[in-house]
Amino acid sequence: MGTRRHEAMAALERPGARAGIAAAAMWGLAWKGASLWRAAQDGSKPWFATLLVTSTLGVLDAVYLFGVSRRRR
Numbered sequence: 001m002g003t004r005r006h007e008a009m010a011a012l013e014r015p016g017a018r019a020g021i022a023a024a025a026m027w028g029l030a031w032k033g034a035s036l037w038r039a040a041q042d043g044s045k046p047w048f049a050t051l052l053v054t055s056t057l058g059v060l061d062a063v064y065l066f067g068v069s070r071r072r073r
Contacts, residue, residue, distance in 0.1 A: 024057060031058030031065075038069050 011017060032051065039048040047064055054060055 028055065028057045028061075031061035035061035035064045038065055042069055044069075 012021075032055075035051050036048060039051055047068065051061060051064060
């Protein structure tokens with residue numbers, strides 16, 4: 001188990017690894033904010049709760065924004 005932890009920590013030492021993780025986090029946060037805002041505006045409590053507790057780097061959020069929510073408008 002200690003070897004895997006060491007390998008994971010070593011991966012963070014690679015150039016750009018931390019920047020990539022930060023970029024992915026910001027990407028997901030932007031999608032999350034937009035989808036939660038739209039779900040609240042639509043009054044969709046089930047979608048709001050689902051989007052709040054899942055983390056899919058924006059995939060489920062984009063599905064809601066461009067699929068489900070668009071059909072409701």
